[in-house]
Amino acid sequence: MSFDLIVRGGLLVTPGGVRRADMGVSGGEITLIAEEITAEITADGTELDARGLHVFPGVVDAHVHLNEPGRTDWEGFTTGTRALAAGGATTFLDMPLNSSPPVLNRERLEEKARLGEQKSLIDFGLWGGLTPLNLAELDDLADAGVIGLKAFMSHSGLDEFPAADDLTLFEGMRSARRHGLVVATHAESNDFTRRLTEVARADGKKGVRDYLDSRPVVTELEAVGRALLFARETGAALHLVHLSSGAAVALAFEGRQKGIDVTVETCPHYLHFTDEDVERVGAALKCAPPLRSKAVQDDLWRELLAGHVDIVGSDHSPAPPDMKTSEDFFQLWGGISGAQSTLNVLLEDGHHTRGLPLEAVAALSALNPANRFRLLRKGRLEVGADADFALVRLDEPFVLNDLHDRWRQNPYRGGTFRGRVQETWQRGRAVYRDGQFASSGRAQLLRPRSKEST
Numbered sequence: 402m403s404f405d406l407i408v409r410g411g412l413l414v415t416p417g418g419v420r421r422a423d424m425g426v427s428g429g430e431i432t433l434i435a436e437e438i439t440a441e442i443t444a445d446g447t448e449l450d451a452r453g454l455h456v457f458p459g460v461v462d463a464h465v466h467l468n469e470p471g472r473t474d475w476e477g478f479t480t481g482t483r484a485l486a487a488g489g490a491t492t493f494l495d496m497p498l499n500s501s502p503p504v505l506n507r508e509r510l511e512e513k514a515r516l517g518e519q520k521s522l523i524d525f526g527l528w529g530g531l532t533p534l535n536l537a538e539l540d541d542l543a544d545a546g547v548i549g550l551k552a553f554m555s556h557s558g559l560d561e562f563p564a565a566d567d568l569t570l571f572e573g574m575r576s577a578r579r580h581g582l583v584v585a586t587h588a589e590s591n592d593f594t595r596r597l598t599e600v601a602r603a604d605g606k607k608g609v610r611d612y613l614d615s616r617p618v619v620t621e622l623e624a625v626g627r628a629l630l631f632a633r634e635t636g637a638a639l640h641l642v643h644l645s646s647g648a649a650v651a652l653a654f655e656g657r658q659k660g661i662d663v664t665v666e667t668c669p670h671y672l673h674f675t676d677e678d679v680e681r682v683g684a685a686l687k688c689a690p691p692l693r694s695k696a697v698q699d700d701l702w703r704e705l706l707a708g709h710v711d712i713v714g715s716d717h718s719p720a721p722p723d724m725k726t727s728e729d730f731f732q733l734w735g736g737i738s739g740a741q742s743t744l745n746v747l748l749e750d751g752h753h754t755r756g757l758p759l760e761a762v763a764a765l766s767a768l769n770p771a772n773r774f775r776l777l778r779k780g781r782l783e784v785g786a787d788a789d790f791a792l793v794r795l796d797e798p799f800v801l802n803d804l805h806d807r808w809r810q811n812p813y814r815g816g817t818f819r820g821r822v823q824e825t826w827q828r829g830r831a832v833y834r835d836g837q838f839a840s841s842g843r844a845q846l847l848r849p850r851s852k853e854s855t
């Protein structure tokens with residue numbers, strides 16, 4: 402056997418555990434994992450010395466907003482995927498908003514796919530929207546290869562992507578079930594958050610704390626409960642994005658124990674920052690649902706360490722500085738820039754601080770999202786999988802300053818972490834190495850593998 406690439410002597414974080422081994426790659430695929438590979442590499446092949454480094458499966462970020470076309474100035478494929486690659490990601494799933502017009506039909510999906518294949522550095526899948534405007538388009542979206550359908554249960558921040566009312570969500574789930582697609586929900590109660598916002602605004606409230614108080618945990622719990630009910634009644638696969646509270650994760654876990662097909666995502670910002678950080682830092686940490694108290698964060702970590710969280714996705718959603726500047730905290734764009742730092746947060750706050758095993762870090766960031774969205778060549782260091790991996794220096798602290806996303810405003814800037822990503826490889830080819838990026842043009846659009854073929 403000969404190889405195009407041999408990764409030598411790294412500590413491989415495989416689904417079965419961490420092991421020191423060589424990894425051989427041919428044609429972009431992992432073809433051998435062995436204690437020592439003695440075979441030759443091809444004449445133009447590469448040997449990579451990974452001694453002293455951990456080899457993680459490339460991050461599969463299930464939740465990013467790269468906003469191209471239409472709002473590329475907020476964040477686009479070029480800068481967004483550089484940030485992702487520098488953070489060890491080799492796959493991302495892009496949300497149907499805030500690109501404009503949003504991905505609500507086949508044409509928009511195909512347009513975004515074309516742009517992504519030209520400009521993205523790494524492989525990607527595309528979410529389609531589920532709104533009251535496009536129920537008639539869902540069959541087409543499924544056929545065109547969406548990775549899943551995304552619905553907002555509260556206002557999305559953009560009128561062009563309206564919230565799904567109960568009937569829309571219910572009908573959307575029925576359709577998704579027929580197509581074998583996952584429905585993702587932004588779970589905050591529309592009635593509840595809208596009324597609390599109105600009341601606060603009527604009282605002239607504008608502060609950080611006023612905003613945080615307008616979206617309490619109960620508004621998340623109400624929406625999670627309703628989404629679970631609809632999933633149970635329709636038999637659809639439900640993915641709860643960006644849960645912010647341990648209580649919401651626990652509610653989802655109860656649902657799963659009762660047989661509902663539900664997975665749970667949380668985000669690095671809920672694990673790393675609290676409400677006090679929002680008060681200190683301001684706009685860079687505005688998001689919905691908002692950051693929570695230390696006590697709620699502790700609950701969230703408890704649930705995660707108990708294995709009740711499936712996926713950690715970045716929800717990277719930047720906006721230009723003028724949308725992140727206002728005296729009125731309600732007026733600011735909600736969205737946090739975090740595409741580059743998911744592994745850093747999981748390794749620093751999870752592994753080093755709380756003893757989260759490295760296999761769990763790899764499962765939350767790569768294997769579980771790959772499995773949930775049926776990307777079975779992704780997310781695992783295993784023979785037969787794509788050679789998508791990141792070389793990580795696990796123990797040495799570093800200051801995160803070299804950020805590659807679109808705007809300067811990034812709440813992780815200047816933070817100290819352990820778990821620096823040294824290099825990122827996709828299908829056997831370096832996409833990020835020595836601080837440099839490969840050229841784009843090789844990224845592939847990924848479609849969920851159909852049930853029949855698995």
Ligand SMILES: NC(=O)NC(NC(N)=O)C(=O)[O-]
Nearest residue numbers: 466557558688689718735736
């Ligand atoms: N339109 C957005 O980018 N919204 C995102 N914004 C947040 N989370 O604050 C989201 O995922 O809801």
Ligand SMILES: [Zn+2]
Nearest residue numbers: 587642643689
């Ligand atoms: Zn959301």
Ligand SMILES: [Zn+2]
Nearest residue numbers: 464496716718
């Ligand atoms: Zn989002």
